[in-house]
Amino acid sequence: MKPQPSRNSSDLSDFNRRDFLKGSSAATLAALAGGAPLVLSVAQAQDAKAAKTQSGQKVKLAVIGCGVWGREILNTLARLPTVEIVALADTYPAMVRRAKTAAPGAETFSDYTKILENKDVQGVIVATPSHQHKDVVVAALKAGKHVYCEAPLAHTIEDARAIAAAAKAAPFQNFQTGLGLRSDPQRKFLLDFIRAGAAGRTVKARAQSHKKQSWRQTSPNPEREKELNWRLSLETSPGLIGEISIHALDNIAWYLGSRPTAVTGFGSTILWDDGREVNDSVETVFEFPKGALVNCEVTLANSFDAEYEMIYGSDAAVMLRGNKAWMFKEVDAPLLGWEVYARKDTFYKETGIALVANATKLAAQGDKPVEDAPYTNTPLFYALESFAHNTDVIATAMKDFVEQFGDDDKEAMADALKAATVNNYPAASWRDGFEATVMALKGNEAVVKKARIEIPASLFEV
Numbered sequence: 001m002k003p004q005p006s007r008n009s010s011d012l013s014d015f016n017r018r019d020f021l022k023g024s025s026a027a028t029l030a031a032l033a034g035g036a037p038l039v040l041s042v043a044q045a046q047d048a049k050a051a052k053t054q055s056g057q058k059v060k061l062a063v064i065g066c067g068v069w070g071r072e073i074l075n076t077l078a079r080l081p082t083v084e085i086v087a088l089a090d091t092y093p094a095m096v097r098r099a100k101t102a103a104p105g106a107e108t109f110s111d112y113t114k115i116l117e118n119k120d121v122q123g124v125i126v127a128t129p130s131h132q133h134k135d136v137v138v139a140a141l142k143a144g145k146h147v148y149c150e151a152p153l154a155h156t157i158e159d160a161r162a163i164a165a166a167a168k169a170a171p172f173q174n175f176q177t178g179l180g181l182r183s184d185p186q187r188k189f190l191l192d193f194i195r196a197g198a199a200g201r202t203v204k205a206r207a208q209s210h211k212k213q214s215w216r217q218t219s220p221n222p223e224r225e226k227e228l229n230w231r232l233s234l235e236t237s238p239g240l241i242g243e244i245s246i247h248a249l250d251n252i253a254w255y256l257g258s259r260p261t262a263v264t265g266f267g268s269t270i271l272w273d274d275g276r277e278v279n280d281s282v283e284t285v286f287e288f289p290k291g292a293l294v295n296c297e298v299t300l301a302n303s304f305d306a307e308y309e310m311i312y313g314s315d316a317a318v319m320l321r322g323n324k325a326w327m328f329k330e331v332d333a334p335l336l337g338w339e340v341y342a343r344k345d346t347f348y349k350e351t352g353i354a355l356v357a358n359a360t361k362l363a364a365q366g367d368k369p370v371e372d373a374p375y376t377n378t379p380l381f382y383a384l385e386s387f388a389h390n391t392d393v394i395a396t397a398m399k400d401f402v403e404q405f406g407d408d409d410k411e412a413m414a415d416a417l418k419a420a421t422v423n424n425y426p427a428a429s430w431r432d433g434f435e436a437t438v439m440a441l442k443g444n445e446a447v448v449k450k451a452r453i454e455i456p457a458s459l460f461e462v
Contacts, residue, residue: 053082053392060120061388062087064112064136065127066099069150073127074102076381082388087115092224112136116143123174123391125384126150130243131236134159138166146174146391148384151428152246152437153177155238157459160437164462167430172398172417174391177433180379181251183386183426187379190325193318193355194255199327200315202256206295207248207309209240213300214272215280232276239444240282241265242437245296248309249286249443250428250436252294255311260286260294260439262454265446271301284443296443318355325355386425393420435460 053059059082063070066088077083085103089112090096096108107118115121116139123146126136133154140147147167154160167175181187194202215232219225230236231243241249253259263286267279281299288294308321315333319326397420401413428436438459446453 053389053396055392055396057392058082058084059388059392059395060084060086060122061125061391062089062106062115062118062121062123063099063103063125063127064089064115064140065129066090066092066095067127070095070127071099071102072380073125073384074099076378076384077125077388078102079381080385080388082385082392087118087121089115113139116140116145122146122395123148123387125387129230129236130238131155131159131230134162137163141166141170141173141175144173146387146394148176148178148387149433150178151250151433152238152242152440153433154437155236155242155441157438157441160434160441161462164430164434168462172394172413174387174394175430176383176387176390177428177430177436178383179247179250179428179432179436180383181247182254182428182432183382184379185382186325187251187320188426190318190320190355191255194311195257197313198316199311199313199318200330200333201313202292203312203314204293204295205252205256205309205311206297207245207252207307208296208305209244209248209298209307210303210305211300211307212271212303214274215278215300216272216274216276229276232278234277234448237278238437238441239267239278239447240280240298240300241284241296241443241447242440244298245284245443246436246440248307249294249296249439250432252309252311253288253436253439254432256288256292256294258289259435259457259460260288260442260455261457262287262452263439263443263446264452265443265448266450267447279447282447284446286439286443327355382425383427386427390421390424390427393424397421431462434462 061077061083063074063077063085066074067090070090074085074088077085085106087107087109088096088099088103089109090099091110093110096110100106100108109115112124115124124136124140125148126133126140127150128136130150130152131154133149137147137149137153149163152160153163167173193199215229217225217228219228237243238246263284265282265284267282269276269279270281272280280301283295283297286294286296308319310320311318314330316327316329319328394417397417398413401407401416405412407413439455442453442455442459
């Protein structure tokens, strides 16, 4: 079996997935409508959670794919006291050597199947290129490993469905998709604000990512250079929508609680006209039920205005930018009460009400509103923390059950697992990952074809 290369296999990579996720990290969030502040307690914030596993043992994890993003994952895992990194795999020796600095005690392999044969490895984190996810993930699940797979799940819907089906068929193993915003406490906190209808009826939403970068990597070896630039080929790349917009698109769809029914796409190569097949500037418009439109646009040709998301409601618009969020009310919107005390910031002559946890409460007490919520970690940190925690909970519950009752009664095992995982940390499931991948890949298809494409509900079935 041919071993798999890393997702990002060069330090020269300027791929902005890491920048996007880091930029969404620190403090946002919100007060709930009706005059009552929605305040995160210390117990709710993952920063304050105990640094111990339920089993009392560190969770033994391996990383498959040690490129730029794989090493970012390793550096983040090294900060988690609940994790032991026991193995690394990458086809390119230089990547493994660099990755060893974050995991000096880990065994290293050029063939990931050697990791799957290791009984000490409880879970694997798959950070290979998107088009190589399926073989690695399916094999890992068959080997009984818990799996964290980067998003998108795959570069085709068929491969993504195969991964989702394999995860669905392994209900006693933890499967998590790398949609880090699903684990970020501040994003989860804002979920209640949006769904409570404090901004009124959702009219439209948009997400943008602007960063001037080529995405092309160089190598003196032509074969290696082709391998490095898998994102620039239509055969292997999910495009800018699949590689970048998938996170914001999933976040917005999560807030709306629905899936799109159609998408129209546009794309062009304006700056980086170097023979690539993937456009450097794209726009998509997703049609959601009840008429809401969601626009996702990305360019690699200009950096102005960077990255942010907007959700427009009939009573207010909500901006999520970097580590903060604001609400911009319509003049005829009802007074909710709490916004009187909230901090106000000005944007292009518009006044935004800062959605920051505890801000209204502190102001009402005569104190200066806090500038930032109590979060200091990235969405990636929270996602990996959730994976480690949930893996330990599931593994411990299943081990205890089997030791006491055996593994013949699958229904009883499922009941035991359900009870054990009721307080699991928030994480993107295989279904979340599959649905996000379908949305993103249909968006990329619309860009390539410059057409409107229907997204039937049946496409989301597994």
